[in-house]
Amino acid sequence: MNTQRPSVHVVAGVLYQSTGAFLLSSRPAGKPYAGYWEFAGGKVEAGESALAALQRELHEELGIHIEHATPWLTKIHDYEHARVRLCFYRIAASDWHGNLQAREGQSWCWQQPGDFSVAPMLPANGPILAALAIPDFLSGSLQTGFRGRLPNQAEYRVVPRDLAEPSHTHVLFTADQMTHAPRFGSNISVWVCVNQPQQWVQVQDAAAVLWQVLGHADAQALLAVLQQGVSLPLLPFAAADILAAYGKQWLAAGAHGLVEDLATASA
Ligand SMILES: Nc1nc2c([nH]c(=O)n2[C@@H]2O[C@H](COP(=O)(O)OP(=O)(O)OP(=O)(O)O)[C@@H](O)[C@H]2O)c(=O)[nH]1
Numbered sequence: 355m356n357t358q359r360p361s362v363h364v365v366a367g368v369l370y371q372s373t374g375a376f377l378l379s380s381r382p383a384g385k386p387y388a389g390y391w392e393f394a395g396g397k398v399e400a401g402e403s404a405l406a407a408l409q410r411e412l413h414e415e416l417g418i419h420i421e422h423a424t425p426w427l428t429k430i431h432d433y434e435h436a437r438v439r440l441c442f443y444r445i446a447a448s449d450w451h452g453n454l455q456a457r458e459g460q461s462w463c464w465q466q467p468g469d470f471s472v473a474p475m476l477p478a479n480g481p482i483l484a485a486l487a488i489p490d491f492l493s494g495s496l497q498t499g500f501r502g503r504l505p506n507q508a509e510y511r512v513v514p515r516d517l518a519e520p521s522h523t524h525v526l527f528t529a530d531q532m533t534h535a536p537r538f539g540s541n542i543s544v545w546v547c548v549n550q551p552q553q554w555v556q557v558q559d560a561a562a563v564l565w566q567v568l569g570h571a572d573a574q575a576l577l578a579v580l581q582q583g584v585s586l587p588l589l590p591f592a593a594a595d596i597l598a599a600y601g602k603q604w605l606a607a608g609a610h611g612l613v614e615d616l617a618t619a620s621a
Contacts, residue, residue: 360437361437361438362436363397363439364398364439365404365408365440365443366393367408367411367420367442367443368443368444368482368486369393369394369450370446372447373464374506374507376467377393377394377462377464378392378393379392379394379415380460380462382458383459386433386435386436389474390474390476391472391473391474391479392475394411394412394415395408395412404425412450415457416454416457417452417453417454418453419450420445420449420450421449421450422445422446422449423443423445424444424445424446425607426608427482428585429585433477466506466507467486468507484543485587485610487507487510488510488587488611489504490611491611491612491613491614492512494616495617496514496547496615498514499511499512499513499517499526502611510524511524512524512525512545514526515527515531523542523543524543525544527544527545527547528546529546529556529557532544532557543561543562545560545561545563546564547566548564549568549572550575551579554579558586562587562610564590564591565591566591566615567590567600568596568618573590573596576600577607580607581607583608589609589612589613590613592615593615597612
């Protein structure tokens with residue numbers, strides 16, 4: 355497939371309800387992949403900002419008004435019909451209003467993260483749906499692992515590789531283990547802990563990445579990476595005082611969530 359084609363800029367919104375459920379809609383008849391499930395959105399028009407495009411598309415498709423949307427993941431995908439640069443935004447329940455209407459003859463439904471009842475999904479969206487099942491706050495340590503929970507979901511646990519047993523689904527590797535260790539089985543979701551941009555570029559096939567922040571220089575370096583757009587869930591990992599100082603900026607720039615380090619007291 356020709357990967358040199360120019361990409362079409364697309365915005366898609368993960369619209370949340372206060373229960374933690376999010377909206378999927380089916381692609382209307384007449385479009386490529388008609389009947390497949392997707393997040394509401396569409397192509398950005400010339401001269402239009404991403405937020406304006408999202409506001410326009412969600413109003414045209416669903417009749418709702420978006421006040422704010424937070425950048426999240428960016429993916430490039432090559433379809434037969436086009437190469438798309440998909441920019442996914444999360445829209446909190448408090449950041450939209452209006453009564454949902456299927457204005458383009460599509461179906462829509464609310465889904466719980468990690469528990470989908472509709473199919474098929476657009477091919478580019480598999481990793482996006484998997485990422486939605488990751489809580490936006492976890493805590494723990496590199497030695498014992500991390501725990502978190504989404505509303506109405508079972509506990510989500512990430513276990514360090516040295517403690518992992520066959521029953522554990524989410525296993526945490528250090529960047530060094532990723533470089534030197536033998537490859538792992540395909541039945542686990544691989545989390546990696548990094549602390550610098552050079553490591554980040556080497557772990558782009560992970561399910562999620564923890565970025566350890568020990569001081570203010572690290573915090574700024576991470577912010578710069580987030581501002582370029584990230585294609586997989588990136589979670590800053592730091593002591594409580596650093597999270598308090600930088601957490602909002604990281605989340606606004608596209609961090610998936612925050613991870614509190616319960617073992618390291620910051621300087
Ligand atoms: N809206 C949306 N598009 C997605 C998602 N995932 C994904 O791969 N895409 C791709 O992004 C492109 C969006 O184009 P579109 O046809 O929906 O855009 P549009 O509403 O502006 O269509 P139009 O050209 O008929 O006006 C399609 O190639 C679609 O396959 C998703 O979750 N939502």
